[in-house]
Amino acid sequence: MAKITLDIDEKNLKTVMHILDNLKDGLINNISTNRQYKTAKPISSSIDRSAKTSSSSNKYLSPSEFKKRLQGN
Structure with a gap:
């Protein structure tokens, strides 16, 4: 084995x-x-949070969904 x-x-x-x-x-x-x-830990990003939310198949969001996304919920 080489070193x-x-x-x-x-x-x-x-x-x-x-x-x-x-x-x-x-x-x-x-x-x-x-x-x-110290091993590097992955940084959580907004991509991780947005991947968890379910997206609808509609092209546009409903007004209530849009407001929820603006508020971060």
Whole structure:
């Protein structure tokens, strides 16, 4: 098995580890560091919230639905 050693500045460790963690499954068997790093958490966005709401098949919203969306409900 081949081994690769990288010397990385502390400020870039999180970025490099994030890249290595996202590589194709099975490509890397083990990743280890001599420092702790925090894994990146996905940020929730308005896209996530809008995906949960059910959309109607109508082209236009009814006035009440439009008001609900404006209020954020």
